[in-house]
Amino acid sequence: MANADKGEIAKLQQHLSLLKEEYVKLQTHCNELERKYALASAAAGEVNENSFVSKLLQTVAGLFDPTTLQYHDMKVQLNGRLIPAHRFVLAARSDCWGVPSLADVDSLDWSELGCEVGVAMLKWVYTDQVDFSRGDSFTLDLMKTANTYKLEDLVAKCEKALMASVNVRNCVKFYTTADEIGAETLKEHCSGLISAHWDDFTSEDFAHMSAPLLYRMFSSQRLVSPCMLLYAFKGRMSCSCIWLKTTRMIKKREKERGEFVPNQLNTT
Numbered sequence: 178m179a180n181a182d183k184g185e186i187a188k189l190q191q192h193l194s195l196l197k198e199e200y201v202k203l204q205t206h207c208n209e210l211e212r213k214y215a216l217a218s219a220a221a222g223e224v225n226e227n228s229f230v231s232k233l234l235q236t237v238a239g240l241f242d243p244t245t246l247q248y249h250d251m252k253v254q255l256n257g258r259l260i261p262a263h264r265f266v267l268a269a270r271s272d273c274w275g276v277p278s279l280a281d282v283d284s285l286d287w288s289e290l291g292c293e294v295g296v297a298m299l300k301w302v303y304t305d306q307v308d309f310s311r312g313d314s315f316t317l318d319l320m321k322t323a324n325t326y327k328l329e330d331l332v333a334k335c336e337k338a339l340m341a342s343v344n345v346r347n348c349v350k351f352y353t354t355a356d357e358i359g360a361e362t363l364k365e366h367c368s369g370l371i372s373a374h375w376d377d378f379t380s381e382d383f384a385h386m387s388a389p390l391l392y393r394m395f396s397s398q399r400l401v402s403p404c405m406l407l408y409a410f411k412g413r414m415s416c417s418c419i420w421l422k423t424t425r426m427i428k429k430r431e432k433e434r435g436e437f438v439p440n441q442l443n444t445t
Contacts, residue, residue: 197341197342200341201341204337204338204341208334208337212305212306215305216230216231216234237266237303237304238303238304238305240263240266240303241299241300241302241303241304242261247261248263249261249262249263250262250263250264251263251264251279251282251283251284251285252283252284252285253284253285253287253295253299254284254285254286254287254288255287255288255290255292255295255296256287256288256289256290256291256292256295257292258292258295258296260296260299262285262299264279264280266302266303267279267285267302270302270328271326271327271328272327273325273326273327274326275326290322291318293311293315294315294318294319294322295322297315297319298319298322298323298326298328298331301328301331301334302328307319307331307334307335309335309338313339313342313347316335316338316339317335317339317351317354319331319335320332320335320336320339320354320358320360321354321357321358323335324358324359324360332358332360333362335360336355336360336362336363337362339351339363340362340363340366343363343366343367343370344370345370345374345377345378348367348370348371348374349367349371349378349382349383349386351363351367352364352367352368352371352394353385353386353390355367356390356393368394371394
């Protein structure tokens with residue numbers, strides 16, 4: 178590769194990195210605007226530091242302090258930590274906390290959750306704020322946990338954060354998680370990236386997928402025949418086999434159309 182080409186690639190990579198940083202900044206700004214809009218709606222257009230709604234939200238946010246016992250009426254048991262909590266705050270966020278009724282319990286057992294995920298989720302419940310700087314694995318775990326407790330707004334925030342870091346190396350993993358919890362926005366974004374970079378994948382990239390999930394992904398692109406569906410759900414066709422047959426069909430279609438066929442799809 179010529180030095181000029183290498184220099185141009187380096188410039189493009191640097192430009193892409195800068196664009197990603199700007200996207201993250203804009204996403205943070207957007208989240209803050211959404212929070213302020215929610216406050217404005219709740220206050221029926223009256224937004225100021227002395228309004229009742231503003232003071233109420235500030236008071237609730239101030240209650241999130243693992244070291245204080247102010248007004249608490251229950252506790253959350255994390256792995257190695259016991260955090261004071263408040264029934265009315267949890268009830269305002271969700272009706273699904275793994276117990277029949279918050280009024281009938283004195284504590285919630287989150288000991289199976291990672292401590293960072295549990296604290297982050299509880300902080301969001303009180304403050305509507307979440308820090309995604311811990312990385313994609315943390316955000317994926319947080320999104321799964323938020324989905325378990327029906328915290329749809331938190332799931333949406335996690336989706337947006339993950340979309341900023343989706344790339345060819347992780348889009349299949351993100352697609353799988355999104356399908357598990359019904360995160361359709363993230364799923365569609367990953368599906369589009371997979372379709373656009375199909376020639377960069379091999380069957381090993383999809384080895385962890387179940388055959389039905391792989392079928393659904395391919396069928397959304399109209400690439401899988403009905404017979405593959407039957408074999409997939411009967412467990413008689415592996416993911417690798419579906420991938421191989423699909424790439425052959427793509428190659429055949431592109432040849433018929435006189436289009437370019439990537440080397441990775443040359444399976445004959």
